[in-house]
Amino acid sequence: MATLTWKVGGAQGEGIDSTGDIFATTLNRLGYYLFAYRHFMSLIKGGHTNYKVRVADHPVGYHGDDLDILIAFDQRTIDENAHELTEDSVLIYDSGKLKSPVIPDGVKLCPVPVTNMAKDLGSPIMKNMVAGGVSAAIVGLSADAFDSLIEERFGKKGESMVQSNKAAVRAGFEFAMERYGVLKQLPNPQPAEDGGGHLFLSGNEAVGLGALAAGCRFLAAYPITPATEIMYTALAHFPKYGGKVLQAEDEIAACIMAIGANYAGVRAMTSTSGPGLSLMQEAIGLAGISETPLVIVDVMRGGPGTGLPTKTEQSDLNELVYGSHGEIPRIVLTPSTVEECFYYTAKAFNLAEKYQCPVIVATDLYLGMSKQSVPVGAIDFEKVTIDRGELISEEELLALGPGEYRRYAVTESGISKRSIPGQKYGRFVAMSNEHDEGANEEIEDPETRVQQMAKRMRKLDAFDPSALGVEYDGSETTELTLVGFGSTRAQIGEAVKQLRENGVKVGHLQIKVVKPFPDAMVKRYLSGAERILVVENNATGQLAELIRARVGFHNKIQSCLKFSGDPFTVEEILAHCKLEQEVGM
Amino acid sequence: MATMKDFRTKNKPTWCPGCGDFTVLAALQKAVVELGLEPEQVALVSGIGCSGKISQYFNSYGFHSLHGRSLPMATGVKLANQDLTVIAAGGDGDGYGIGMGHFVHTVRRNIDITYIVMDNHIYGLTTGQTSPTSERGFRSKTSPQGAAEEPVKAVETAIVNGASFVAQAFSGDVKQMTQIFKEAISHQGFALVNCFSPCVTFNKVNTYEWFKEKLVNVDELEEYQPEDADRALRVLAETKGTVTGILYKQKRPVYHEVMSGASDVAAAKLDLRLPKEEQQALLQSFR
Numbered sequence: 024m025a026t027l028t029w030k031v032g033g034a035q036g037e038g039i040d041s042t043g044d045i046f047a048t049t050l051n052r053l054g055y056y057l058f059a060y061r062h063f064m065s066l067i068k069g070g071h072t073n074y075k076v077r078v079a080d081h082p083v084g085y086h087g088d089d090l091d092i093l094i095a096f097d098q099r100t101i102d103e104n105a106h107e108l109t110e111d112s113v114l115i116y117d118s119g120k121l122k123s124p125v126i127p128d129g130v131k132l133c134p135v136p137v138t139n140m141a142k143d144l145g146s147p148i149m150k151n152m153v154a155g156g157v158s159a160a161i162v163g164l165s166a167d168a169f170d171s172l173i174e175e176r177f178g179k180k181g182e183s184m185v186q187s188n189k190a191a192v193r194a195g196f197e198f199a200m201e202r203y204g205v206l207k208q209l210p211n212p213q214p215a216e217d218g219g220g221h222l223f224l225s226g227n228e229a230v231g232l233g234a235l236a237a238g239c240r241f242l243a244a245y246p247i248t249p250a251t252e253i254m255y256t257a258l259a260h261f262p263k264y265g266g267k268v269l270q271a272e273d274e275i276a277a278c279i280m281a282i283g284a285n286y287a288g289v290r291a292m293t294s295t296s297g298p299g300l301s302l303m304q305e306a307i308g309l310a311g312i313s314e315t316p317l318v319i320v321d322v323m324r325g326g327p328g329t330g331l332p333t334k335t336e337q338s339d340l341n342e343l344v345y346g347s348h349g350e351i352p353r354i355v356l357t358p359s360t361v362e363e364c365f366y367y368t369a370k371a372f373n374l375a376e377k378y379q380c381p382v383i384v385a386t387d388l389y390l391g392m393s394k395q396s397v398p399v400g401a402i403d404f405e406k407v408t409i410d411r412g413e414l415i416s417e418e419e420l421l422a423l424g425p426g427e428y429r430r431y432a433v434t435e436s437g438i439s440k441r442s443i444p445g446q447k448y449g450r451f452v453a454m455s456n457e458h459d460e461g462a463n464e465e466i467e468d469p470e471t472r473v474q475q476m477a478k479r480m481r482k483l484d485a486f487d488p489s490a491l492g493v494e495y496d497g498s499e500t501t502e503l504t505l506v507g508f509g510s511t512r513a514q515i516g517e518a519v520k521q522l523r524e525n526g527v528k529v530g531h532l533q534i535k536v537v538k539p540f541p542d543a544m545v546k547r548y549l550s551g552a553e554r555i556l557v558v559e560n561n562a563t564g565q566l567a568e569l570i571r572a573r574v575g576f577h578n579k580i581q582s583c584l585k586f587s588g589d590p591f592t593v594e595e596i597l598a599h600c601k602l603e604q605e606v607g608m
Numbered sequence: 609m610a611t612m613k614d615f616r617t618k619n620k621p622t623w624c625p626g627c628g629d630f631t632v633l634a635a636l637q638k639a640v641v642e643l644g645l646e647p648e649q650v651a652l653v654s655g656i657g658c659s660g661k662i663s664q665y666f667n668s669y670g671f672h673s674l675h676g677r678s679l680p681m682a683t684g685v686k687l688a689n690q691d692l693t694v695i696a697a698g699g700d701g702d703g704y705g706i707g708m709g710h711f712v713h714t715v716r717r718n719i720d721i722t723y724i725v726m727d728n729h730i731y732g733l734t735t736g737q738t739s740p741t742s743e744r745g746f747r748s749k750t751s752p753q754g755a756a757e758e759p760v761k762a763v764e765t766a767i768v769n770g771a772s773f774v775a776q777a778f779s780g781d782v783k784q785m786t787q788i789f790k791e792a793i794s795h796q797g798f799a800l801v802n803c804f805s806p807c808v809t810f811n812k813v814n815t816y817e818w819f820k821e822k823l824v825n826v827d828e829l830e831e832y833q834p835e836d837a838d839r840a841l842r843v844l845a846e847t848k849g850t851v852t853g854i855l856y857k858q859k860r861p862v863y864h865e866v867m868s869g870a871s872d873v874a875a876a877k878l879d880l881r882l883p884k885e886e887q888q889a890l891l892q893s894f895r
């Protein structure tokens with residue numbers, strides 16, 4: 024299976040993102056499968072940013088260890104990305120600006136005076152388009168590959184903008200064609216059935232679409248990287264269908280508004296990242312005791328505090344599982360692909376209404392902000408079912424008469440029928456205090472407390488996390504089983520494939536629900552493993568600890584951790600497998 | 609037509625005898641009845657404190673939420689279903705302490721709700737600490753030497769931040785309070801009613817008598833025009849805030865009519881399913 028990796032890097036504010044986006048979107052439309060990863064820093068101008076695209080003839084969920092082509096606008100880009108360059112790599116650099124760049128050995132050099140060429144064409148900003156033209160030439164695309172996208176993106180700014188950008192692409196193309204020719208082979212395109220491109224979207228966009236498909240018509244949120252895109256997606260698509268989107272004054276308000284809206288009968292959500300999730304903890308407790316449905320999406324980033332606001336990490340797990348005060352029933356889903364971001368978010372609304380409790384969908388920057396090609400049809404609104412749970416009907420309420428409905432009736436299932444404000448005789452007060460069945464009065468007597476607490480805690484007994492929660496690839500017994508959750512899935516998958524090619528008997532367990540924990544399934548799949556390696560993007564091995572606490576296997580479990588802010592590479596995971604083997608643990 | 613009885617619950621209020629909150633409850637019940645509202649058309653969202661218990665004694669839909677969070681909760685309820693009459697209520701600590709941030713932003717948005725603050729210049733439920741509206745020098749368990757801070761000027765804050773309806777009432781004058789509640793609820797937009805509601809147990813300074821002596825009623829002022837913000841601010845300055853009546857009102861666009869996604873149909877009543885062509889078009893935009 025063929026792949027090609029390409030990266031453009033420079034200072035933030037140089038238009039790196041739009042260059043990457045035009046290259047990636049064009050290739051996607053031509054029928055290639057892509058994974059596009061954005062690396063950026065928490066500043067607006069300066070610093071270093073890059074946009075990496077892995078092009079393949081099959082769906083990929085990982086941006087790749089190495090680089091075939093690097094386009095560097097500055098020395099820093101070369102320095103920071105040198106570790107990805109190999110003897111086969113091609114380095115294109117701005118020869119006008121970098122007179123004598125420090126360059127790793129063996130790399131093929133393609134100096135191009137991109138800035139000067141752009142200046143000659145009227146504006147140095149267009150160096151990105153020159154670089155795009157160079158890229159097109161050396162991978163064997165035609166000179167007009169980007170034309171339609173340029174028309175789309177720059178059309179609003181006038182015909183002369185369109186023409187000058189096209190001219191910049193052509194200048195770069197001709198320069199590279201003359202001097203270097205085709206240097207790298209693109210894999211074979213695999214267009215969709217209708218001949219077009221695949222769907223190309225990020226985890227955050229898939230979350231927004233999943234919410235829309237599930238009938239979510241209210242989002243309140245507060246801007247925070249890497250979750251803000253969810254809000255943008257909601258803003259772009261909810262209002263057309265009457266869906267309300269509100270930028271709250273803070274995450275406390277955002278979460279409470281989502282609770283209020285759910286209480287009043289609309290499917291509502293909020294989205295945030297770690298620091299915002301911390302501010303929501305009190306509200307999560309409120310949703311728990313008042314038994315109000317609530318959907319929260321947490322796109323994790325490097326923490327704690329403000330930590331690494333533009334880098335990825337999976338370090339909120341403990342907070343997701345244990346956070347908030349007191350004890351409440353909750354569900355925490357950890358989708359691992361763009362498709363799962365769509366379906367798990369949609370599912371979250373059903374679960375929140377069915378169990379009348381908070382449901383958190385946890386992703387991270389890597390999954391949330393990376394765009395991937397997924398086959399058309401892989402995201403299908405028709406496959407989303409809508410189940411609003413136990414709502415009491417008008418007829419039932421009328422039959423009960425005034426004052427008889429008990430919102431918090433103690434039931435065997437732990438779930439009581441919910442009325443919606445506006446329904447006659449359905450009156451109740453949702454309560455943050457402990458209360459009796461009728462929710463009429465805060466109650467502190469031990470018996471009622473125990474009854475209500477037990478009722479709430481029992482409601483998830485019926486929820487079987489294994490159906491959604493676990494995916495296992497491997498045989499009953501293994502030498503080694505790799506375990507992960509969320510965005511590390513693709514790298515673990517590729518590592519497992521390579522290990523198998525080397526004859527290692529290896530398994531891959533992906534955990535997709537962490538609360539309630541799928542104990543039985545995890546136990547079943549791990550019991551046949553000689554060694555267990557838990558791969559996670561954090562410093563303390565939170566998932567490994569959770570597995571130890573829930574199912575045991577203390578001696579067999581080892582951790583493969585990374586908390587630098589970057590996602591795992593396959594090589595790192597493989598190195599870790601070997602390392603552990605040699606140590607003979 | 610609903611009567612007072614329809615807005616009463618079986619619960620007997622646990623407020624101390626004489627607490628100002630009793631008349632706030634009674635006035636609110638009277639106001640909704642006189643406005644011809646039915647219990648199921650109203651949602652009363654409260655915060656935490658003695659005052660926050662009001663939602664338990666008022667027979668409508670309700671949410672006894674969190675300390676300081678009644679406004680974002682009421683916002684969520686209103687934006688989900690604009691057809692409901694939404695009222696938020698709580699104490700001065702609740703609204704102007706922990707909830708101060710939400711207060712200003714709710715004012716700015718002009719959410720169509722009525723906000724009733726039972727202002728007793730003290731924290732009641734936590735047994736007598738200094739509140740944001742306690743006067744400078746006020747002695748309490750947490751300010752044994754007298755509060756060092758200036759009191760928050762909540763009403764003025766509301767006016768200067770673009771409130772569309774601002775009033776003050778007094779628990780000792782149920783008639784005026786009821787009238788103000790009626791106008792506040794009928795008002796299109798955010799309506800603040802700051803009610804002086806004495807705490808007879810912990811506040812020995814700001815008593816009924818103290819308020820009666822100080823309070824000036826704008827209705828009795830010559831040619832008072834509530835559309836004049838400058839005049840309202842002047843009266844508040846002259847009386848150090850001890851003034852009752854409708855202080856200020858203006859016409860402003862209501863949030864749910866201008867926000868992203870504004871529609872005539874309440875969000876809670878919309879179709880959840882997208883038409884098939886729409887689904888296809890939407891997905892096409894991601895290719």
Ligand SMILES: Cc1ncc(C[n+]2csc(CCOP(=O)(O)OP(=O)(O)O)c2C)c(N)n1
Nearest residue numbers: 656657658659675699700701702731732733
């Ligand atoms: C986050 C949080 N902090 C503190 C409290 C404790 N608390 C409960 S009521 C209250 C003060 C209430 O004072 P006020 O709002 O003036 O209402 P009153 O009781 O005087 O009517 C406090 C601090 C709480 N419930 N939640």
Ligand code: SF4
Nearest residue numbers: 624627658732807808
């Ligand atoms: S403590 Fe004060 S505010 Fe609370 S109920 Fe008693 S009198 Fe009212």
